[in-house]
Structure formats: C-alpha cells, structure tokens
Amino acid sequence: MHRIRCFAVGGFKINGLPRVGKGPMTSKEVSDTSNEASLPKPTRAGRIETCTGLIRQATKCLKNNDKQCVIRLIEELIKNQCHDGRLIGKEVADNARNVIYRLWRITNDEARCEVLTLFKSLGVSRNWISVTLKVGGRLSDLLRRCGIEIEGRVTRNKIIENIESLMVRELSWSEKMMCRALLQFIGxxxxxxxxxxxxxxxWLHAETSISYFIGIIASDIADCVIKAKRYEYVKxxxxxxESISAVMFLKILTDIGKPSISIVWGNGTPRRREKTNVAIQYFVFVKKEEWRWLSIExxxxxxxxxxxxxxxxLIAGIIDGxxxxxxxxxKSTLNISISACYNCKKRILLDAVQEALxxxxxxxxxxxxxEHNAAVLEVYGKNAIKLLRLITKYLHHPIKWLRAELILVFYDGKINYDTFVELYNQTKYGDSNNDPKRYHGLETLAQAAPQTHTHGNKNHQPHKKELNNWCRRRDLNPGPPGYEPYAGLSPQGAPARLSYPGV
Known part of the structure; x- marks a missing residue:
C-alpha cells in the first residue's frame, strides 16, 4: 500500500502530485487565476467615462450622416447601460437618449424597424422606447408595422388581476363567499x-352614493398632499x-380607483420587536386639483x-366611519351616536350633522x-328608530348593518326577546385582543380574500360614474341645490375661517 503524501501550498490541500500538469500552484498563481475568474466590476466613474466617449463618437457619426455607425454605437451604449439613469446618472442617460432620438428623426421606415429590432434584441422595455423616441401610444402601431413583438412589463396591478380572475374561474370566488368567510371568522x-x-x-348591495362617500370622508378618511416632480397628489x-373594516374599507375605496395596500405595525413603526398590532392601510392617489375635500369648510x-x-x-357614511x-x-332603548374630538376642527361637523338631522x-x-377631548352627537328612543329605518339600507359596515336590521326586526315583533338577545350578542365587540373582530385585519384578508381589482358585479352601484366625476371634475357636478363650492373663498383661494368651540 502506498502512502499518499499531502502538500499544503498556497492555502490548498493537495493529495499527492497530479498525474498531468505542473504540480501544486504557488500562491501567486492561485491569485492570478482568481483574478481571471472574476473580473472587477466597472466603477460608476469608469462607466461614465465609457458612456461619454460613446456618446461623443455617436454625435460625430450623426454629423457625418453615418447611420450604421450610430446604430452600432447605440448598441454599445445600451450594452454598457448608458441609458439607465439609476446607474449612470440622469445627465449622461439623457444625452444617450438624445442621440437615439436624433437618429430616429432622420431615419426612414426601414431603418426605424432596424432600430426597433435592435431594442428588442437588447431587452429594452416598451416604456423606455416610447419615452426615448417620443412616440407615446403610437409605439404599438410602429411595432406592428415592423412585424416586431415586444412584451410590456407585467405590472403589479396586472398580476393581481390575473390572480383574482383565477380565483373566480377556478375557485368560484364571489363576494357572497367573501362575506360568509368574513362573518364566520368573526363568530x-x-x-x-x-x-x-x-x-x-x-350589505354587499348597499348603494354607494356621493352623499354616503362624503360621510366617509367626514368621519374616517385621511388625506394628505404628496408632492411629485410635476404634480401634487392627495393620498x-x-x-x-379590525377584521370588518379590512374588508369594508377596501370595497369603499374601489369606487374612486384601484386601491393599493400597505401593512404596518399599529403604532406606525416597522420595528418587529415591539409587540403591537398590525394595521392595514388602503390608499389611492388623486391629483390635488381633483380632490376638493382637503378643506373641512x-x-x-x-x-x-x-x-x-x-x-x-350622509348619516350612514358617517356612522360607518x-x-x-x-x-x-x-333602559330597553336604542342609541345612535357619532363621535368626534372636542378640541379639533372635526367638532364643527357635529353641528352640521345635527342641522341635517x-x-x-x-x-x-x-x-x-x-377634559377627555370628546364630543358626541346622540339620537335615542323613537328618534333613533326613525333614523335607523332611514339609514339601514345605506350602511356598508357588516356588523352595523346586521345589528340595525336585527333591531328593526325585533321592534317589528318578528322575533322574540330571547332570540334578539342571542343574535345581538354575536355582534358585540370583546375587550381583549382575542376577539376576532378586533386586531385581526390581516388574518381576515387571508380568510375572506377580498378582491381589489375585479371586485364582483358593480351593477348595484348606480352612482359610481357620478361619484368618479364628482371627485375628478368640479364642473360636471356643481353639488346639491344651494351648494356653492367657491363661496367664501378669498381671491387666493383660501377658505374663509369658520368659528367653532375649542379651537
């Protein structure tokens, strides 16, 4: 039996001499091989220098009307990612796009097809092509004319739509199924x-009117101005x-757009180690000039x-919020209440609601x-029953609607007291975190799977188009008789200050 000699050279353990080759490598050889295997990535400065040189050459070719030279250099520009402002900087990327656009302007149809074919082979996105060539929606026609197919980037919204359509097609998902899953989950x-x-x-078929939506805005919707490059938006x-609102809020917001979802810790921080509840935020963005409700006036x-x-x-929207x-x-009596803070602008809404009632x-x-910064508007007794009969068909909150309907059935003598108590207790909220109605919004989404983009049949919402026009076009909906949206505004557009207690 032969003993195998072990060598440790350059940090590597080698069992004996190789049958072919020079034997174990020295440290220098190992280092050289490693450098050859993984070439250093170009630095930003080095890439800028390369791109600037290519742009300079392409510009020279343009002056000489050498289109093939420009096309070759454009290929090099894209391969070196000179078109990506995130990697190379906006100024250099804009210069690269400018060279491409200048070539596009002076080429005929045949050469343009060659350029588009080049873009496809290099995997450039449709959006980048459309912006660079300044062709907008005509890009599809240009590609079709050249016999070229470039797939658009699949957006998140499209992915969601496909998943939700699959749920409907393969799992027979419906709003009724969602509702039953929600109610069973909360007991x-x-x-x-x-x-x-x-x-x-x-409650799935409750009417979503403009007045209802104004009630939601007045009570529960948060809005803030977000500044972008060219426009200001309202989020x-x-x-x-809560479990119930996790479904209801999503359904409400679909009336003004396709809502996005954000999941954060209940105290507004992303720190997992803090034991707190998970909060769900649904939001849409509307141009500031299309959203007039920033002013409480x-x-x-x-x-x-x-x-x-x-x-x-309106009252149904406020109560849902x-x-x-x-x-x-x-006391064997019904009580309907609307709450607000005492020492804030929202307090004045209670006076307006009282006047409306x-x-x-x-x-x-x-x-x-x-002392507790609270103000509450209350309706009770016969007045509450009268109000409940008027608002029940407009309520969207599953538990509030269910409770309202149950109370009316009891008052109409259709169920006895014991049955009323038994069913009413199911609509109560518990005080602890173990109550599935509280602090289980995220889990509810997994159970009920409410849809955001293909949310059932909207035929039961006859005011949706009117609602969208209301939010987006002031001139299309001047409001109810007597409503003057510009009354009380100063020449600069600032609302006249209204006085109310506590502020």
Whole structure:
C-alpha cells in the first residue's frame, strides 16, 4: 500500500502530485487565476467615462450622416447601460437618449424597424422606447408595422388581476363567499340570522352614493398632499386594525380607483420587536386639483346644502366611519351616536350633522367632555328608530348593518326577546385582543380574500360614474341645490375661517 503524501501550498490541500500538469500552484498563481475568474466590476466613474466617449463618437457619426455607425454605437451604449439613469446618472442617460432620438428623426421606415429590432434584441422595455423616441401610444402601431413583438412589463396591478380572475374561474370566488368567510371568522351564526329572514350579506348591495362617500370622508378618511416632480397628489387612505373594516374599507375605496395596500405595525413603526398590532392601510392617489375635500369648510358647505332625501345616505357614511348603533338593554332603548374630538376642527361637523338631522324631523343632542377631548352627537328612543329605518339600507359596515336590521326586526315583533338577545350578542365587540373582530385585519384578508381589482358585479352601484366625476371634475357636478363650492373663498383661494368651540 502506498502512502499518499499531502502538500499544503498556497492555502490548498493537495493529495499527492497530479498525474498531468505542473504540480501544486504557488500562491501567486492561485491569485492570478482568481483574478481571471472574476473580473472587477466597472466603477460608476469608469462607466461614465465609457458612456461619454460613446456618446461623443455617436454625435460625430450623426454629423457625418453615418447611420450604421450610430446604430452600432447605440448598441454599445445600451450594452454598457448608458441609458439607465439609476446607474449612470440622469445627465449622461439623457444625452444617450438624445442621440437615439436624433437618429430616429432622420431615419426612414426601414431603418426605424432596424432600430426597433435592435431594442428588442437588447431587452429594452416598451416604456423606455416610447419615452426615448417620443412616440407615446403610437409605439404599438410602429411595432406592428415592423412585424416586431415586444412584451410590456407585467405590472403589479396586472398580476393581481390575473390572480383574482383565477380565483373566480377556478375557485368560484364571489363576494357572497367573501362575506360568509368574513362573518364566520368573526363568530357570526349566519344560519341563525337567515332562519329569521335576515340576509347576513345584504350589505354587499348597499348603494354607494356621493352623499354616503362624503360621510366617509367626514368621519374616517385621511388625506394628505404628496408632492411629485410635476404634480401634487392627495393620498386618500383608510386605515384599520379590525377584521370588518379590512374588508369594508377596501370595497369603499374601489369606487374612486384601484386601491393599493400597505401593512404596518399599529403604532406606525416597522420595528418587529415591539409587540403591537398590525394595521392595514388602503390608499389611492388623486391629483390635488381633483380632490376638493382637503378643506373641512367644503364638507360643511356640502352637508348644509343637502336635501332631506340625501341626508340618510350622509348619516350612514358617517356612522360607518365614526358612529355606533347600540341597544341599551337596561333602559330597553336604542342609541345612535357619532363621535368626534372636542378640541379639533372635526367638532364643527357635529353641528352640521345635527342641522341635517333636523331636516328629517329627528331630534339629537350633542354632549361635550372637554377634559377627555370628546364630543358626541346622540339620537335615542323613537328618534333613533326613525333614523335607523332611514339609514339601514345605506350602511356598508357588516356588523352595523346586521345589528340595525336585527333591531328593526325585533321592534317589528318578528322575533322574540330571547332570540334578539342571542343574535345581538354575536355582534358585540370583546375587550381583549382575542376577539376576532378586533386586531385581526390581516388574518381576515387571508380568510375572506377580498378582491381589489375585479371586485364582483358593480351593477348595484348606480352612482359610481357620478361619484368618479364628482371627485375628478368640479364642473360636471356643481353639488346639491344651494351648494356653492367657491363661496367664501378669498381671491387666493383660501377658505374663509369658520368659528367653532375649542379651537
């Protein structure tokens, strides 16, 4: 038996001499081989120098009208990523695009097809081609004329649409299925309600009118101005940690656009080690000039101008946001309340709502607690029953709608007291984090799978087009009779200040 000699040279362990070759490599040889295997990546400065030189050569070829020379150099520019402003800097990338555009302007159709073919072979995106050549929507026609197919980049929205369409096609997803999954998750006995003639998912077909949406804006929607390069946008968002709102808010926002979703920790920080609840934010972006509701004065003017037929829709929106429907078993009476902070601008909304309720002949009272910075508008007794009959068909909040319908069925004598108590208790919120109605918004999304882009049949929302026009075009919807959107504005467009207590 031969003993194998082991050599340790240059950090490598080699079992004996090789049968072919020079033997073990020296440290220098190992280093040289390593350098050959992984060439150093060009630095930004080096890439800029290369790109600048190519642009200079291409410009010279353009002056000499040597188009083939320019095309060869364009290929080198793209291969060296001179067209990507993120890697090379905006100035150099713009110069590269300018060379390409100058060539495009002086070429005939045949040469243009050659350029487009080059772009396809180099994997350049449709959007970049469209912007660089300044052809906009005509790019598809140009590609078709040249017999070229360049796939557009698959957007996130398109991916979501495909997934949701697959759910409908393969899993028979429907809004009814979503509703039942939601209610079962939060502990609602759907069969128990349906046994007494209450369709637990009827809230899916609630009308989304302009007045309802104004109620949501006044109570729950957050909006802030985002500055972009050329425009200012308003980020319109709804935030929640609750299971029910996680589905309802998404459905509401689909009336003004395709909402995006953001998942953050409940205290607004991304720090996982802090034990807190997960919050869900749905948001859409609207151009600032198309969103008039940044000013609370605009909301007040709209509410004051509402006719009696639209007031219930407004109240339903506000209750879905910051209101409550509660039956007081000790006093055997119904209480409907809308809350606001005392020492803030939102307080004045309660006065406007109280005035609007007066148009329906409904009496209400406002209670203020300055110490706890709280103000509450309350309607109770017979007035509450009258109001409930007017607003129930407009409620979108599943639990509030279910509770409202249950109370009306009880008041109409269709169920006995024991049944009422049993079903009503299912709509109550628990105090602990273990209650599936609270702090389980993210889990609800996984269970109910509400859709964001292909959200069921919108035929039950006859005001959607009107709502979109309202949000986007002031001139198309002047508002209810008596509503003057520009009244009280200064020449600079600043709203006249309204006075209210606490501010």
């Amino acid at each position: 609602i006995d759907i069969d128990g309600f349906e046994k007494h003639g209450i369709d637990a998912c009827a 319109v968002s709804l935030n929640t940690t 605009e909301l007040i003017k709209y509410i004051k101008a509402l006719g009696s037929e639209d007031v219930p829709k 910051d209101g409550s429907i509660r039956y007081d078993f000790k 007066g148009k329906l002949g409904i009496k209400s009272h406002i209670y203020e607690d300055e």
